[in-house]
Amino acid sequence: MIIAVDGMGGDNAPEAVVEGCVEAVKELGVKIILTGPEELIKKTLSKYTFPSESIAVVNSTEVISPNEEPVKALKQKKDSSLVKALNLVKNGEADAVLSAGSTGALMAGATLIIGRIKGIKRVALAPIMPGKTNPFMVTDAGANVDCKPIYLLQFALMGKIYFENILKVKNPTIGLINIGSEEEKGNELTKETHKLLKSSNLNFVGNIEPRDVPSGETNVLVCDGFVGNTFLKTYEGVAGSIFSLLKTEIMSSLKTKLGGLLLKSVFDNFKRKFDYTEYGGSAFLGAKGIVIKAHGSSNSKAFKNAIKQAKDTYEQNIVGRITEELEKLDAGSINDTED
Amino acid sequence: MIIAVDGMGGDNAPEAVVEGCVEAVKELGVKIILTGPEELIKKTLSKYTFPSESIAVVNSTEVISPNEEPVKALKQKKDSSLVKALNLVKNGEADAVLSAGSTGALMAGATLIIGRIKGIKRVALAPIMPGKTNPFMVTDAGANVDCKPIYLLQFALMGKIYFENILKVKNPTIGLINIGSEEEKGNELTKETHKLLKSSNLNFVGNIEPRDVPSGETNVLVCDGFVGNTFLKTYEGVAGSIFSLLKTEIMSSLKTKLGGLLLKSVFDNFKRKFDYTEYGGSAFLGAKGIVIKAHGSSNSKAFKNAIKQAKDTYEQNIVGRITEELEKLDAGSINDTED
Numbered sequence: 001m002i003i004a005v006d007g008m009g010g011d012n013a014p015e016a017v018v019e020g021c022v023e024a025v026k027e028l029g030v031k032i033i034l035t036g037p038e039e040l041i042k043k044t045l046s047k048y049t050f051p052s053e054s055i056a057v058v059n060s061t062e063v064i065s066p067n068e069e070p071v072k073a074l075k076q077k078k079d080s081s082l083v084k085a086l087n088l089v090k091n092g093e094a095d096a097v098l099s100a101g102s103t104g105a106l107m108a109g110a111t112l113i114i115g116r117i118k119g120i121k122r123v124a125l126a127p128i129m130p131g132k133t134n135p136f137m138v139t140d141a142g143a144n145v146d147c148k149p150i151y152l153l154q155f156a157l158m159g160k161i162y163f164e165n166i167l168k169v170k171n172p173t174i175g176l177i178n179i180g181s182e183e184e185k186g187n188e189l190t191k192e193t194h195k196l197l198k199s200s201n202l203n204f205v206g207n208i209e210p211r212d213v214p215s216g217e218t219n220v221l222v223c224d225g226f227v228g229n230t231f232l233k234t235y236e237g238v239a240g241s242i243f244s245l246l247k248t249e250i251m252s253s254l255k256t257k258l259g260g261l262l263l264k265s266v267f268d269n270f271k272r273k274f275d276y277t278e279y280g281g282s283a284f285l286g287a288k289g290i291v292i293k294a295h296g297s298s299n300s301k302a303f304k305n306a307i308k309q310a311k312d313t314y315e316q317n318i319v320g321r322i323t324e325e326l327e328k329l330d331a332g333s334i335n336d337t338e339d
Numbered sequence: 340m341i342i343a344v345d346g347m348g349g350d351n352a353p354e355a356v357v358e359g360c361v362e363a364v365k366e367l368g369v370k371i372i373l374t375g376p377e378e379l380i381k382k383t384l385s386k387y388t389f390p391s392e393s394i395a396v397v398n399s400t401e402v403i404s405p406n407e408e409p410v411k412a413l414k415q416k417k418d419s420s421l422v423k424a425l426n427l428v429k430n431g432e433a434d435a436v437l438s439a440g441s442t443g444a445l446m447a448g449a450t451l452i453i454g455r456i457k458g459i460k461r462v463a464l465a466p467i468m469p470g471k472t473n474p475f476m477v478t479d480a481g482a483n484v485d486c487k488p489i490y491l492l493q494f495a496l497m498g499k500i501y502f503e504n505i506l507k508v509k510n511p512t513i514g515l516i517n518i519g520s521e522e523e524k525g526n527e528l529t530k531e532t533h534k535l536l537k538s539s540n541l542n543f544v545g546n547i548e549p550r551d552v553p554s555g556e557t558n559v560l561v562c563d564g565f566v567g568n569t570f571l572k573t574y575e576g577v578a579g580s581i582f583s584l585l586k587t588e589i590m591s592s593l594k595t596k597l598g599g600l601l602l603k604s605v606f607d608n609f610k611r612k613f614d615y616t617e618y619g620g621s622a623f624l625g626a627k628g629i630v631i632k633a634h635g636s637s638n639s640k641a642f643k644n645a646i647k648q649a650k651d652t653y654e655q656n657i658v659g660r661i662t663e664e665l666e667k668l669d670a671g672s673i674n675d676t677e678d
Contacts, residue, residue: 132584236550238574266595
């Protein structure tokens with residue numbers, strides 16, 4: 001398997017990217033094509049020993065920053081490390097693309113350069129998060145801010161296939177993020193989506209209120225990208241505020257410092273447990289190729305994990321399974337709705 | 340000032356409600372009309388001493404539960420403690436209404452029984468939450484799941500008036516909850532709302548991502564009720580999960596138990612700080628009368644705090660100020676938009 005890696009994406013590029021790639025080819029037996037300024041990438045690679053045939057470099061002279069308008073950046077920076085990596089998948093020279101750079105540009109590229117699976121209305125961002133008891137998936141987590149019910153039904157189907165095959169949970173439960181547990185609660189989108197999910201053959205368990213999502217009792221949570229991103233960022237903000245305040249309070253007296261020392265293992269476990277970057281990258285589901293977004297602040301280990309995720313997605317044939325399952329779904333409910 | 344209190348609302352009714360009312364009349368010098376089964380309420384009242392002219396009882400035989408469909412419940416249960424309390428405000432016999440019962444029914448009653456201030460499109464739920472550095476308001480937090488930009492502009496105006504006069508923050512900052520900080524980010528609703536807020540004379544500081552809301556740096560956060568409720572419930576869920584896991588971990592060994600003991604004061608402070616029920620009730624802004632929702636699990640102290648909040652809202656003439664400010668707002672932007 002060959003993975004195209006955007007060598008210039010993320011806060012720690014290219015060092016952490018290159019190091020993660022070197023570890024991955026040695027441990028996972030994949031081949032990698034790194035995109036970026038050839039001289040810089042090769043110089044960084046020269047610090048490591050690895051089978052030379054396992055990593056190739058494709059030169060690129062531009063970099064897309066996370067602040068650029070995604071579609072414009074893709075069009076104007078044809079020689080960027082991201083566009084070059086996306087094109088490797090488009091042209092069949094690589095089986096997956098991975099970047100820790102601009103989420104928006106990667107998402108736009110998944111649709112505009114790689115393209116959607118036939119019948120899929122929208123590509124969705126689908127991170128896996130660490131729940132209190134089990135990990136859970138939120139999809140869409142920010143790719144599509146204005147959604148129609150049919151999109152959410154497709155997110156549920158794609159999430160199910162991914163969760164079942166990558167996280168090995170048979171017939172995972174599907175929940176609809178909603179502000180009330182009763183069927184008639186919510187806005188126009190959730191009310192219509194509820195009907196679609198209920199009449200599908202998915203393992204739909206009904207509306208799930210956001211307060212019950214972090215428990216991890218439901219496997220796949222569907223919502224529009226605005227709500228999913230709000231959930232994600234609130235999760236991050238609340239956990240971050242709690243941990244930073246806790247730290248300040250613990251450092252405030254000798255007694256509390258001692259208490260903090262005794263609980264160090266607890267806090268360390270905890271920070272890891274509530275750090276949603278732990279599960280490596282987020283998949284973009286619905287693209288014709290494998291597209292993985294690594295967190296912007298990824299270190300080499302996180303990169304290696306994201307590469308492992310791309311490998312699993314490839315070996316489990318997620319794209320092929322989505323294509324097949326889509327055909328099996330009631331054709332009427334998918335195709336009678338305009339785009 | 341006279342406050343109508345739904346004697347049967349909330350998990351701890353009528354005991355905690357009655358006790359909170361007794362404390363309030365003694366400490367705050369307000370008068371209270373309690374609604375509920377006369378015999379039961381009077382029997383509960385008989386446990387306390389208080390100036391007998393300060394609490395009256397209005398008999399009612401029905402109770403609306405939080406699971407009932409709000410509008411239907413209001414129509415069918417005319418003799419419920421909630422409808423009777425709402426009618427006291429409608430008929431000018433009380434200056435404010437307070438309930439810890441069904442949020443939906445109270446909200447529906449605020450619009451259908453008490454009515455909206457002239458020009459106000461929608462009544463909004465506006466809880467105050469404890470931030471890392473300062474308290475903040477989220478509005479709408481769940482009353483209106485499908486919104487138009489003009490509603491959000493009005494929520495901002497009402498939130499500003501409340502925050503300025505009750506929390507004593509001059510010209511409070513207004514933020515728009517959005518999934519990106521840049522002006523062009525978001526869905527159709529937030530993009531249009533951004534323009535309206537920017538051209539208003541409010542102290543608008545732009546889009547605020549949900550992860551930055553818990554810091555409390557921005558005073559009033561506006562959003563549609565679906566997003567606001569998602570924020571609120573995610574906040575609650577994440578904080579709850581963290582505290583419950585922390586408790587389990589601390590109890591797991593002698594060493595960590597000792598650490599927990601040394602940090603007891605820290606955790607106690609913390610639970611209080613992240614418990615959003617601490618700020619008493621949530622105001623429904625935009626109704627022609629004062630409508631306060633106390634948390635369902637309110638104890639007597641929380642009830643007393645909510646009564647204090649109703650008193651402050653009355654003394655600061657929030658309803659009158661909203662009415663006046665609405666007239667000052669650019670008439671075109673308010674009235675040219677259909678309901």
